[in-house]
Amino acid sequence: MKYVVSLLFLSLTAASPAVAAGPIKIVAAENFYGDVARQIGGDAVEVVSILNNPDQDPHLFEASPSVARAISDARIVIANGVDYDPWIGTLLSASPSSARKLIVVGDLAGKKTGDNPHLWYDPRNVLAMARQLSSVLAEEDAANISVYARRLADFEASLQPVSDRIAEVRGHYAGTPVAATEPVFGYMFDALGLEVKETSFQNSVMNDTEPSASDVAAFENDLKTHKIKLLVYNSQATDPAAERLKSLAEQAGIPVVGATETQPDGKSYQSWMMSGVAEVGKAFGMPTQ
Incomplete structure (x- = not known):
């Protein structure tokens, strides 16, 4: 049994x-x-x-x-x-x-x-x-x-509200020239349809190599002459070169938005992405929701 x-x-x-x-x-x-x-x-x-x-x-x-x-x-x-x-x-x-x-x-x-x-x-x-x-x-x-x-x-x-907000910003500002101190925000730039400048400088930073003098000079000139309408910088991993570019952008009246590589405390992934897109929209003059 x-x-x-x-x-x-x-x-x-x-x-x-x-x-x-x-x-x-x-x-x-x-x-x-x-x-x-x-x-x-x-x-x-x-x-x-x-x-x-x-x-x-x-x-x-x-x-x-x-x-x-x-x-x-x-x-x-x-x-x-x-x-x-x-x-x-x-x-x-x-x-x-x-x-x-x-x-x-x-x-x-x-x-x-x-x-x-x-x-x-x-x-x-x-x-x-x-x-x-x-x-x-x-x-x-x-x-x-x-x-x-x-x-x-x-x-x-x-994630749908994030996608909707991305589409809204893209619909108003696609093609706007922007730049970053390194390509942390790169995929979001692509999603927003923005024209990314100074990619050679960004790739050098990403690959831990020193940007060339010509790349640095071109970046600084584009900021001073307002050929760039927005600068995104890595607020989590700054260095003197990035701080100088940030300072030049602020002196020229160009909006500056910080991006991080780690999700901030108190935010979900969704709210983190939403806030980043909203900051870009706000920098361009889009009313906040």
């Missing part, structure tokens, strides 16, 4: 959908991906975001033993890729696991090393990550597949 009961138990267990044992541990290299992971996973996940300090230059980050432990324990790891967070690969190699799932946003976006790595400023890339995460969570916790699908639908709907 015990043998029959055991067979029945095994049969029922095999037929039941997979249920996660406790919260699914997720490590996100950047806090905006971690925020989205919480929105998709809810109380079924436990999320640790590594780069989460808006006052810290992400390019100076060095992984600590606690970061290594978090990644070692993670069931799912989310990385930006495109050589933005290369330390992730090192830590994953140090604690290999066939059960761990890795989501690389750069791969989902079809980007490679050398491309602009600031992928999160294109909401479509973040939505692709959310969709992939929802699928992975459904595999890990099949009993809640409908919950993850609903949260994904809610997240997608919550």
Whole structure:
């Protein structure tokens, strides 16, 4: 009789959908991906975001033993890729696991090393990550597949106001010449249809090389002669050259908008993107909503 009961138990267990044992541990290299992971996973996940300090230059980050432990324990790891967070690969190699799932946003976006790595400023890339995460969570916790699908639908709907605002600004200001101290905001510039100047200077900064004297002179001249209508600067990773360009823009009366590489405290990914688009619209004179 015990043998029959055991067979029945095994049969029922095999037929039941997979249920996660406790919260699914997720490590996100950047806090905006971690925020989205919480929105998709809810109380079924436990999320640790590594780069989460808006006052810290992400390019100076060095992984600590606690970061290594978090990644070692993670069931799912989310990385930006495109050589933005290369330390992730090192830590994953140090604690290999066939059960761990890795989501690389750069791969989902079809980007490679050398491309602009600031992928999160294109909401479509973040939505692709959310969709992939929802699928992975459904595999890990099949009993809640409908919950993850609903949260994904809610997240997608919550991005619509951002898309609407982007379309509104684009409709009024597409083709307006703008520039930045580095291409942090580049994908959003593209979405807004703005004409980006001084790309050689920006690419030099992105690749950690010194901009040429001619690039610096051209940038400064375009600011002084108002050939640029908006300057975006990285308020999280400034240097003397960027500060000088910011100062020249302000002296010339050109609007300056700051952009960060880390999601600010108190904001969701959606509100962060919305505020960035709204700041650009405001700088151009569009009434705030």
